[in-house]
Amino acid sequence: MYHHHHRNSMEVVVRQYLVEADGRKLLLQDDDTARTFIDDLARNDDLHATGNEHPGDNQLYRGMRSDSYVTQLAEVLAGWKETSRHPLLELPDVPMVGVTEDKSSLLRVLGIPLEMVVHVDSVASMDSFITAIGGARGILTLLGVRCTVGSAVVCPPTRAQCLEAFNRRQSSDSKSSILTIGARQWTKHVQRSLNGWWGVNKGSEAAKNAVAECMIVQLLDSTVWKNIHGLPNGPVVFEIRQHEGYGARWSIQGGKDVHFRGFVEPYFENGHDVGWMH
Numbered sequence: 001m002y003h004h005h006h007r008n009s010m011e012v013v014v015r016q017y018l019v020e021a022d023g024r025k026l027l028l029q030d031d032d033t034a035r036t037f038i039d040d041l042a043r044n045d046d047l048h049a050t051g052n053e054h055p056g057d058n059q060l061y062r063g064m065r066s067d068s069y070v071t072q073l074a075e076v077l078a079g080w081k082e083t084s085r086h087p088l089l090e091l092p093d094v095p096m097v098g099v100t101e102d103k104s105s106l107l108r109v110l111g112i113p114l115e116m117v118v119h120v121d122s123v124a125s126m127d128s129f130i131t132a133i134g135g136a137r138g139i140l141t142l143l144g145v146r147c148t149v150g151s152a153v154v155c156p157p158t159r160a161q162c163l164e165a166f167n168r169r170q171s172s173d174s175k176s177s178i179l180t181i182g183a184r185q186w187t188k189h190v191q192r193s194l195n196g197w198w199g200v201n202k203g204s205e206a207a208k209n210a211v212a213e214c215m216i217v218q219l220l221d222s223t224v225w226k227n228i229h230g231l232p233n234g235p236v237v238f239e240i241r242q243h244e245g246y247g248a249r250w251s252i253q254g255g256k257d258v259h260f261r262g263f264v265e266p267y268f269e270n271g272h273d274v275g276w277m278h
Contacts, residue, residue, distance in 0.1 A: 006082055010120070015070060019078075028153065036155075156252075168184060183212035183213075219248050224241070225247070237261065238251075
């Protein structure tokens with residue numbers, strides 16, 4: 001998307017900053033929370049992930065990329081510097097019926113002057129920049145993660161983690177069944193779907209696994225909405241949705257414990273699909 005040497009030099013600064021960062025700098029409650037956030041930002045287990053490294057024809061906030069969030073953040077900042085255009089102007093505007101979006105972080109980051117980004121070339125200037133955008137929450141906003149009522153300041157799982165959780169076997173005890181957790185959730189969802197968007201449940205377990213994986217890869221490639229929020233009395237959940245509102249959810253605990261929870265339909269209001277079609 002942008003010249004590699006700009007991104008690479010920016011990535012060096014980002015990584016140096018994160019080595020020295022703590023809860024105070026990231027405006028997180030404690031150093032343990034900050035360390036988990038930083039470790040997850042730098043996680044790079046996606047080198048062999050299914051799908052493109054830059055899905056969505058190089059559109060900044062479409063699709064889940066298969067490189068680390070540190071690399072993505074560096075690319076966002078390098079592009080901002082190079083083009084003089086605020087990256088969040090590329091964030092797709094997809095109003096969510098039934099979801100209250102908290103735009104305070106978005107507005108805060110949109111208010112950052114270009115001069116501040118242009119001068120980010122050291123740990124000290126990066127520190128000033130991260131403080132100005134609101135610490136870890138501002139980093140998530142620059143990565144395209146939405147903020148809603150109930151959002152948690154947690155780094156999302158990587159694309160590889162999402163796929164690995166999806167493709168785990170439903171029954172680790174059974175020798176005969178190879179059905180994945182994702183395929184099991186897909187078969188349940190197909191039965192509830194009225195319009196056929198999710199496809200048809202037929203064929204062997206291997207065939208169902210393949211169709212379900214195609215479906216999740218399609219969603220990962222086309223997502224325009226990413227959010228991390230706490231469910232009432234439940235875990236922290238990472239949710240993705242494409243432009244019509246179809247999507248998927250994973251629960252996350254700590255950086256490494258990721259579980260696929262299921263697919264989601266567009267939000268409905270009074271039984272009608274509202275607010276998604278453009």
